[in-house]
Amino acid sequence: MSRSANISSRTNRTIIRLLYLLSSIFYLLCAHSAHAARIGDISETTLWDQALRFFTFQDPSVRYALLGSMLLGISCGLLGSFLVVRKMALVGDALSHAVLPGVALGFLWNMSKDPVAIFIGATLAGLLGAGAVHLIKQTTRLKEDTALGLVLASFFAVGICMVTMIQRLPTGNKSGIDKFLFGQAAAIGASDVKLMAIVTGLAVVVIFAFYKEFLVTSFDAAFARAAGFPAQLIHYTLMLLLAFAVVIALQAVGVVLVSAMLITPAAAAYLLTDRMHRMLLLASLFGMFAGALGAFLSFLGNNLPTGPFMVLAATAVFGMAFFFGPRHGIVARWWRQRSRSARTQRENTLKSIYQVLEGREFQGEGASLRELAERRRETLEEVAQQAAALRAHGLATLHDDGNHVFLTPEGWQRACAIVRNHRLWELYLTHEARLAADHVHEDAEKIEHVLGEETVRELERRLAFAKTDPHGRAIPGLADAQRGTAPGPRDDLVGFGKRP
Amino acid sequence: MADAPPLEIHDLTVAYHKKPVLWGVDLVVPPGKLVGIVGPNGAGKSTLIKAAMGLLPVSSGWVKVFGESVAKNFRRVGYVPQRESVDWDFPVSVMDVVLMGRYGKLGLLKRPTKDDHDKARECLDKVKMLPYANRQISNLSGGQQQRVFLARALAQESELYFMDEPFAGVDAATESAIIALLHELRAAGKTLLVVHHDLPTARNYFDMLLLLNMRVVAFGPTEEVFNYETLQKTYGGRLTILSEVAEAVRVKG
Amino acid sequence: MNELIPAFSFQRVFVEPWTQPGGGFIWIALMGFFVTAACGLVGNYLILRRMALVGDAISHSVLPGIVIAFLLAKSRNSMAMFVGALAAGGLTTVIIETIHKRSRVKQDAAIGIAFTSLFALGVILISLFASKVDLDQECVLYGEIAFVPLEEIVRIGGLGLGPLPVVRMAAVTLVVALLVILFYKELLVSSFDPALAVSLGINSSLVHYGLMAMLSVVVVSAFEAVGAILVVAMLILPGATASLLSQRLPLMLGLTVLHAALSAVLGLHLGVWLNCSIAGAMVVAGTGLFCLVWVAGLFKWYAVRSSNRVVGNKSGGGVSDLLNSST
Structure with missing residues (x-):
């Protein structure tokens, strides 16, 4: 017995050391963000004050940012799970880049950050992108990966041209459209949160109501069609919901990194469970956690983009699942093999x-x-x-x-x-x-x-x-x-x- | 239309990328028969059953299931796809997969009831997979995966079954279990069309054989159809002229 | 709206860029051409190997490598940047392989996780050390090709060759073109049929890693001019357009270079007209070219499809109809 106890204490030490390393990286980041905060606009606030401000929820903008980040985490986790099990992860990537011209158009509608106009524009652009991928695959010799990359980059370039044109306008510079690129949770307002709540609610209701249809078409599309399920229609519903999820996440995560919020929490959940409904639950929990943590970290330093922090928080969750997952984790497997x-x-x-x-x-x-x-x-x-x-x-x-x-x-x-x-x-x-x-x-x-x-x-x-x-x-x-x-x-x- | 045959196919032609894979297939399958579909690789065996179920666009011809179009009668059709067609890492349990066989009867917004669970358990028991009901599907052997697919088809409670290579890559025990099950289904009056790749066993397993090589070479009771001449026609070199013409059509078209 | 799209003036859009004293726009056009040509040549092989999205991943994930190299070298040292980008590119490949092989997460999700994480890390580093790094978030997205003419001029023996980034990019493009010509047969065989390549004694994985290294070098040298995301378009667009026009590799490579030249020049004019990001405009021009070729092909595709349908509609046609329609 003493030998196995010995080994397990050694593993424990390794885990503790790893945790120590992770937490020191975390503190290092915090220290730097504190530094950044000090040299930023609000030069007086310290890291501690900022954290306090965050957790007392006095500030309505903090409440909106946190609530919005958690809502987007839920909807991205739910829909991302279907992307991951359908092996369509990179479709999410293409779709999220393709919405940029729609954001710019929605912005131009009345030269302001009107959530509804941007929502409509971006959703249309995303669906147009998805349609273009489909059409290219259908009518040319080009393979799926090429079609995805093509649409992703071309739509994004059109968007970039429009964004730089808007920024050149006298009103454009203060517009905050650049915040859509890397995300700024602090820019989330009351009307944004309302929209996010509606969309997340819609996603939850639709997935709950049509769970068995989503499940059977994802697992075995040919069988589902033979059994009379409209697989195509369900696929399009999924793409539409996906476009919605991407669009509500834009403000906080940014166009460039939205796909990570779709893929990473869902992949972490995929490593931890063998049942779809549990995967959905875990993925939305992880998404929520990553959203909240990202909002918090970016709030600590002034002017830090939110998206990258959320993505790294999600990656940290994935890393934990990858290494320490009880059944499929690297450590667990290594341990089993060793014993x-x-x-x-x-x-x-x-x-x-x-x-x-x-x-x-x-x-x-x-x-x-x-x-x-x-x-x-x-x-x-x-x-x-x-x-x-x-x-x-x-x-x-x-x-x-x-x-x-x-x-x-x-x-x-x-x-x-x-x-x-x-x-x-x-x-x-x-x-x-x-x-x-x-x-x-x-x-x-x-x-x-x-x-x-x-x-x-x-x-x-x-x-x-x-x-x-x-x-x-x-x-x-x-x-x-x-x-x-x-x-x-x-x-x-x-x-x-x-x-x- | 009580007397309509389970499956009637008239002049079915299917083309992939302008290249025909099935040409002018005519077929009337009588009820209560176990039919094997046999032919060389690329003969269009899987294409035939997929087109019959309306999963592929057809260039010409029509398919009727119990006298109606398959879209109207999909509840009377069961399907066992090829085992490789799905991702076995998918996060579902054996029970979940078998329950999917009940989904088609449930209608929108309905969840599987206790009856559906009982039925699924009964089907799992028939293929001797009940002890595995709560396993994740990636922890199964090839033969066990195939049996799960069969249980799902049983749960569909259909009258006409299409099975795509159910014997591919399974162990001997599973193979004999499957064939026993097929005989049991036939005894219950079901009609079964089974794509099969192994000629020697085809002779013993099936009541009727459909020899296919882009078109129907022969169709009839096994003892009549299974002879040197038809097999030579199906597998021999005579039909290469057809594929040459097909290639010419593709290049010119 | 009028403010958004400036009035079109032939003089301003098409003549002035070429007649302006100092020739700034010529360098921009040349830079655009070299970037697109080098990316396009590498991209052709990515498309052939169905690795277009690996190009996407690598181009995003070299960012932290570049930023760390900046921080360590404390200057725009191109050597340090190359090393940093190569290291980051290598790391991405390793992470993707590890996730994919050591867990049941599939390759597409592994790609998505790896490159977004590294890219996020890069953006955070840039925001944290904004004062120390001569980089900003916008540059990461679409580069600063307009600033290329302002860089120091490289002189060899008193002869001014051109701005440093252009000269460097020209050298990279030349090396890529040389490598593609020298290793034409190895690249072709290993892309088409890795098993055959092994039997012919070609080390497929060496070719693979060589291609990845080439990709990293091209991406990092294009980084300053076009950023990390638009470069994806430059990797894929020329090759995709070329492969719609021809199925023979040598011709495809030639068409790639032609596409690069056209999209650089057209994009320059478009960017000048709309007064927007010129790198973005070059990609839009390239997209336009792709759409042109695609739509032209679409007509043919439609014609063929409707002729197919005639066969389908004739009742009782079947085999004989197919035979008839071919004659």
């Missing part, structure tokens, strides 16, 4: 002890480290380590200053089981697969560790409960495993698992 290989190692040691005993025809007690080292063709130090691992797991006891290994009852049973697996598999390969006896050992070395109880029973049945393996050695049976006990050094019983 598996440690188990394999222990089982191999047990097998060697069994073979040492078998070599003496089960006379005498336990195995000395020297015998074990000869058997395994390893150094005494290595074998001593393996013996210690066995002891740590309660499979063996050590005597004579650790020079003699005695198996515990459990250790003996495990040793019998593993030898049995090995020899049964060898026999099976020579019998059923007609492999030569000298070809089967390598394979059995791997298989012996993974054979389940049921498979072993099946093998026994197929081999008619054979007693000896292809090399003529006895296969230890269930009875051997049960009969055998591990005597202490002063125990008078001679040997264990002795064959009659």
Whole structure:
């Protein structure tokens, strides 16, 4: 036990160190933003004052910014989940760049930041972009990726031309249209929040109401169509909702980075769960969290763009899921693999002890480290380590200053089981697969560790409960495993698992 | 129209990018038969069943299912797509997939009821996958995935089934389980069209065979159709002239 | 509205740029041409390899590399910028591969996560160190091609060659063109059929990483002039237009260069007329060219489709009709 505790404390230390590193990066950023705040317009406020201002929610603009950021996180997370499972992540990217000319047009409508005009213009531009991608794919040889990149960049260029033209106008400079590029949560007003709430509500209601249609067309479009679902219509509904989500997120996240709010929280959720409804829930939670954190961080420093902070917050969530996710996380998988290989190692040691005993025809007690080292063709130090691992797991006891290994009852049973697996598999390969006896050992070395109880029973049945393996050695049976006990050094019983 | 055949296809022609894949297919499938669709690679086997279900635009001809267009009768049609056609990492459980078979009957805004769950469980039990009901689908072997698809089709409770290569890449146990299931469905009066790639087993598995190579080479009871001449026609070199002409049409068109 | 779109004057839009003393606009046009040509040549292979969006990703994600290089070198040191951009480009590729291979997240989402994160990091660095970096957010988006003529003139032996960015870009374009010619066959085979390339003894992954390195270098040298996002258009537009016109690679490469020249000159005039971002206008001009070619092709596509439909409408036609229509 102490060994695994040792390992886990080591992992814990690594995790703590990582967390420490992350938090120091965070503080570094904060310190710098504090610096930026000090050299910014409001030169008097400190980081602490800003944070206080944020959390007391006195300021209506803070309330709007926070509420808006969380709303956009919800709608982006919900719709982004469908993008990720439909493998359309980059469609979101293209769509979000394509809205820029629509934003400029909406702005020109009455030369102000009228949320409704911009909403309509941007949605139309986004849908036009999606339509253009579809049309290019349909009518030319160009592949999807090229069509996406083409539409993304051309629409964006048109938008840039219009934005620079607007900025040149006498009124244009103060208009704040440049805030649509990288996002400024502080620019969110009461009417923006209202619009965001309506759109997010709409997305939630539509997805809830048509959940089964969205699910079946996303999973298996051909089947859905055969079962009478209007897959095309559902696809367009999804694109429309997506355009809505992108457009309400523009103000806070900016045209350039909206796609990250669609993809990253959803991908993090995808790593953590195996059910679509849970993925939707997690993704909108993550989006909400990233939105709020991004709004907070950008608020700390004056004039910092919000979008990039939200995106990095979302990336941090994804990183956590990627490394520390309980099932699919890198650390969890590494840990599983590590404990598996440690188990394999222990089982191999047990097998060697069994073979040492078998070599003496089960006379005498336990195995000395020297015998074990000869058997395994390893150094005494290595074998001593393996013996210690066995002891740590309660499979063996050590005597004579650790020079003699005695198996515990459990250790003996495990040793019998593993030898049995090995020899049964060898026999099976020579019998059923007609492999030569000298070809089967390598394979059995791997298989012996993974054979389940049921498979072993099946093998026994197929081999008619054979007693000896292809090399003529006895296969230890269930009875051997049960009969055998591990005597202490002063125990008078001679040997264990002795064959009659 | 109680007597209308489950599937009637008249002069069906389907083209991809100006290149015809199916030419003038005529077919009337009698009820209660297990029909195998056999032919070489690229013969249009999958295209035929997809076009029959209205999943592909057709250049000419028509398809009737129980005497009506398939759009009106989709509830009487069940479909088992190729296993590779979906993403098995998709975040759904085995149960969720089988429940999808019930979706078509539910109508808008309705959720699966307890009856639907019971039905899905019953179908899973028929393919011996009930113990896996709550597993995520990526943790299944190929044969198990195929059985989940079959259970979903069973849950559809259709009268006419289209199955696209249900035997591809499955273990022997699953193969015999599937064939037993198909026989059971036939005994219940269902009509089944199964795309199959393995000639030797085709002879034993199916009541009727459709030999296809861009057009219908032969269609009839297995013992009548399964002979050297028709197989030579289906798989042999005689039809290369057709594909040459098709190529010429494509280049000129 | 009148304020928005300035009155069109032939003299101002088409004549003055070329007759203006100092020849500033000529350098802008040349810069535009070199950027588009170099990007277009690399972009052709991205399109062929279905990696157009990897180009998108790399062009965004070199930003933090450039900014960090700025901060460390404390000047516009082009060498440091190249190194920074290459490192960032390499990092992007590694991150995408890691996410894609080590988890069940698919490649498209992995691309989306990697480049947005790095780009966000770059923008934050720029905002935090705005006073120390000679860069601003707008420059990141659409560059400062209009300032190109104001840069110091490179002189070799007293002979003025041209502004530094133009000379540098010309050199990069030349190197890219040379590489494309020298490794024509390797690039072609490994793009078309990686397995065949291996059997011919061509190291496909070496070609891949070489192409990625070339992409990073092109993107970073174009960065000052056109920013990080418009460059995506310059990577994809010329190749896409060329591939609509021809299916043979040598001709496509030639058409790419032609498209680059046309869009640079037309874009310059458009930008002068509308008084907007010239880099943006060059992309709009390139888009216009693409649309022209596309619409022309559309007529043909439509004609073919309607002839197909005639076949479909004739009842009882089927095989014989298809045969008839071909004759």
